[in-house]
Amino acid sequence: MKFNTRYTEYNNYKKDLEDRAFCGYDTSFGRMISSGICGTDEHVLKGELVVNYPLIPGHEGAGIVESVGDGVCAVKPENGQCDACLYPKGNFCDKQDVLPCSGLMLDGTSRFSCRGRTIYHSFRTSTFTEYTVVPEIAVVKIDDAAPMDKVCLISCGVPTGYGAAVNSAKNSYLVTPGSTCVVFGLGGVGSAIVMGCKASGASRIIGVDINEEKFPRAKALGVTDCLNPNKLQKPVHEVVKEMTGVGVHFAFEAIGRVDTMDAAWNSCNDSYGVCLIVGLAPSDAQLCLEAAKIVSGKTLKGVCLGDYKTRDCIPQIVTDYLQNKINIDPLVTHQLPFNKLDEALELYHSGKVIRCVLLF
Ligand code: APR
Numbered sequence: 172m173k174f175n176t177r178y179t180e181y182n183n184y185k186k187d188l189e190d191r192a193f194c195g196y197d198t199s200f201g202r203m204i205s206s207g208i209c210g211t212d213e214h215v216l217k218g219e220l221v222v223n224y225p226l227i228p229g230h231e232g233a234g235i236v237e238s239v240g241d242g243v244c245a246v247k248p249e250n251g252q253c254d255a256c257l258y259p260k261g262n263f264c265d266k267q268d269v270l271p272c273s274g275l276m277l278d279g280t281s282r283f284s285c286r287g288r289t290i291y292h293s294f295r296t297s298t299f300t301e302y303t304v305v306p307e308i309a310v311v312k313i314d315d316a317a318p319m320d321k322v323c324l325i326s327c328g329v330p331t332g333y334g335a336a337v338n339s340a341k342n343s344y345l346v347t348p349g350s351t352c353v354v355f356g357l358g359g360v361g362s363a364i365v366m367g368c369k370a371s372g373a374s375r376i377i378g379v380d381i382n383e384e385k386f387p388r389a390k391a392l393g394v395t396d397c398l399n400p401n402k403l404q405k406p407v408h409e410v411v412k413e414m415t416g417v418g419v420h421f422a423f424e425a426i427g428r429v430d431t432m433d434a435a436w437n438s439c440n441d442s443y444g445v446c447l448i449v450g451l452a453p454s455d456a457q458l459c460l461e462a463a464k465i466v467s468g469k470t471l472k473g474v475c476l477g478d479y480k481t482r483d484c485i486p487q488i489v490t491d492y493l494q495n496k497i498n499i500d501p502l503v504t505h506q507l508p509f510n511k512l513d514e515a516l517e518l519y520h521s522g523k524v525i526r527c528v529l530l531f
């Protein structure tokens with residue numbers, strides 16, 4: 172299996188990873204405490220995104236900064252340098268190194284090597300490692316009281332999903348009390364979307380997943396109806412339209428597949444429905460929509476990290492969690508030591524987890 176091959180390769184490098192990571196200009200050298208395994212890591216390991224291999228995966232981490240390079244001045248409020256950071260509603264910072272992912276730091280070098288061979292970073296983070304080097308823009312200081320074995324999820328899954336419902340949708344896209352919603356994919360991100368829809372007072376939240384093991388936890392979080400597309404006699408969007416009569420106000424895609432993006436789009440109300448694409452599709456995939464339908468008034472919106480300006484918002488979400496304004500505990504269904512990464516990945520593939528957190 173591609174995944175295991177890549178992983179074995181990575182593991183061999185990791186075993187030999189000498190303490191070669193170093194901290195340079197504008198970088199922080201950090202000891203990882205915890206890391207989630209996110210659907211995006213799976214995309215990386217399956218070879219679906221443009222990245223350089225071998226790399227150290229993982230981007231949903233919490234840790235302790237042990238040293239900083241020249242030029243790091245604690246925590247600046249925002250990156251403030253690229254167009255997306257300067258624009259009030261933008262958040263897709265140039266420096267995140269996501270689409271495509273060069274695997275290099277801002278100065279064009281990698282800080283990991285093994286036996287003379289370069290090992291690449293992922294998304295300027297790389298959290299499946301005891302120590303990492305990241306640029307200053309990839310770190311935020313959080314409340315000292317935060318439970319480190321859980322708040323790693325607030326680096327990606329929680330803001331990505333929760334924010335898609337409560338934040339991205341600011342202005343006309345906001346999930347409002349009484350809204351009807353459908354969420355495609357009930358993994359870590361989809362579950363956080365469900366929490367956001369519930370918190371916003373949605374009257375109906377339809378959860379769609381091919382793995383029915385996801386249904387009981389999704390219902391506990393607020394899903395009112397569960398659908399397994401593989402067990403339906405007709406396309407899932409037709410069933411959603413029938414269930415709601417007119418299509419949903421909000422459809423979220425949190426899988427990263429074009430067929431489910433299409434289904435989400437077609438589940439929306441033709442006149443005022445909003446389709447929010449949260450899942451990351453394979454790099455070479457094209458989305459093909461019925462063009463004439465767009466004029467009827469519905470909206471297609473992409474959402475990265477819940478549209479949050481993450482360096483401002485992540486510390487606030489951590490504080491909100493500490494103040495019981497948002498509860499991320501139900502998302503952390505499993506925890507395993509980092510040396511059981513194989514087992515954690517098996518659990519991830521089995522679908523028995525929402526998130527399994529690796530502990531260092
Ligand atoms: N139809 C319905 N559900 C599906 C399908 C499908 N064809 N294929 C997979 N799923 C479900 C899985 O069973 C799983 O419950 O989608 C869910 C994906 O969840 P995770 O693997 O936990 O991934 P997650 O971390 O939630 O990320 C989801 O969001 O940020 C993006 O890149 C990320 O594309 C990824 C997506």
Ligand code: ZN
Pocket residue numbers: 209210211212230231327328
């Ligand atoms: Zn992620």
